[in-house]
Amino acid sequence: MRFDLTDLRLFCEVVDAGSITKGAERSALALAAASTRIRGMEETLGSALLTRSRQGVAPTPAGRMLLKHARAILAQSARLREDLGAYAGGLSGEVKVLANTNAVTEFLPEALSSFLASHPHVSVDLEERLSDEIVGLVAEGVADIGIVAGPVEVGALATYPFREDRFVVVTAAGHPLARRKKVPFAEVLDQDFVGLDRSSSLQRFLASKAAREGRPLRLRVQLRSFDAVCRLVECGVGIGVVPATTAARASRTMALAVVQLADDWALRELKIVVRTEDELRPYARELVESLRA
Structure with missing residues (x-):
C-alpha cells in the first residue's frame, strides 16, 4: 500500500470540504487529477473510501480509519518540516x-x-x-x-x-430604526438586509437565528467585507448586522446609526x-x- 503525502492531504481536504471538487481546489489540484488520485487510493486499498451522493461525499468506515492515520502522518510531517526548517534556510x-x-x-x-x-x-x-x-x-x-x-x-x-465584541445593527441615518437604542433581532427581520456572502460563517449564523424565529433573512446584497456592508447601508439599501468595533470605525466617516441588539447571543x-x-x-x-x- 503506497500513499504519498499529496494523496493523504487531498483525502483530508476532500473529507473536510465534503466535496471532491472543493477538496481539489484546496489542494491546488485539477479536479481530474484529484479524482484519479482518490480512485487510485481506493483501488490500492481494495475498498471504497468515500460514499458519493448529490449532497457530496462522506468517508466510509475504511475512509474514517484512513482519515485518522492521514491526519497523524501529516501532523508528524509538519513537525518534521518545522524542526528541520531552521537548517534549510x-x-x-x-x-x-x-x-x-x-x-x-x-x-x-x-x-x-x-x-x-x-x-x-x-x-x-x-x-x-x-x-x-x-x-x-x-x-x-x-x-x-x-x-x-x-x-x-x-x-x-x-x-x-x-x-470580546458585540453585534449591532447599523442603519442609514434617516432610517426609522435609527431612533432606537436597542432592538431584538426578531423585530428587524421585516427589513431588507445588506450582508456578507451566504457562505460566510457570520451570514450562516444569522440565517440560523432567523430560522429559529420562523423567518427568512431578506438578504438583498451580498458583499465581501464589513466596510462594504456599511457603505451600502449608508446609501439606504438595507440594514446590516456587524461587530460593534466595525460600526464604531465606520460611523466616524459614514452617516450611520448604530443600534444595539437586545439578544443575549449578540455579546460575543x-x-x-x-x-x-x-x-x-x-x-x-x-x-x-x-x-x-
Whole structure:
C-alpha cells in the first residue's frame, strides 16, 4: 500500500470540504487529477473510501480509519518540516488557524501581523469557519488553533480568553430604526438586509437565528467585507448586522446609526481553543502566547 503525502492531504481536504471538487481546489489540484488520485487510493486499498451522493461525499468506515492515520502522518510531517526548517534556510513551519468571521476581520489581522513580523520563517494558514465546526476540526487535528465565539461546547479542548465584541445593527441615518437604542433581532427581520456572502460563517449564523424565529433573512446584497456592508447601508439599501468595533470605525466617516441588539447571543466572547498545550508544535505554541498577550 503506497500513499504519498499529496494523496493523504487531498483525502483530508476532500473529507473536510465534503466535496471532491472543493477538496481539489484546496489542494491546488485539477479536479481530474484529484479524482484519479482518490480512485487510485481506493483501488490500492481494495475498498471504497468515500460514499458519493448529490449532497457530496462522506468517508466510509475504511475512509474514517484512513482519515485518522492521514491526519497523524501529516501532523508528524509538519513537525518534521518545522524542526528541520531552521537548517534549510526556508520557512520553518506553518500554523493552521480556524476562526469565525468576527475574529478574522476585526482582531486577527493586527495580532497575526505582529506575530509574523517577529517570526519571518513561519507562515499562517487562516480559514474562516463556524464556531462549532472549528471545535470539531481542532479536536480532530485538522487545525492547530481555533478562535470560537459564544457558548459553544468545546469538550476536552483547552481554552484561553481572546477578545470580546458585540453585534449591532447599523442603519442609514434617516432610517426609522435609527431612533432606537436597542432592538431584538426578531423585530428587524421585516427589513431588507445588506450582508456578507451566504457562505460566510457570520451570514450562516444569522440565517440560523432567523430560522429559529420562523423567518427568512431578506438578504438583498451580498458583499465581501464589513466596510462594504456599511457603505451600502449608508446609501439606504438595507440594514446590516456587524461587530460593534466595525460600526464604531465606520460611523466616524459614514452617516450611520448604530443600534444595539437586545439578544443575549449578540455579546460575543471570543476564545482560543487548542487540543492541549503539550501537543502544540513550538511555533503554534508561540502564536497562542502572542494571541493571549
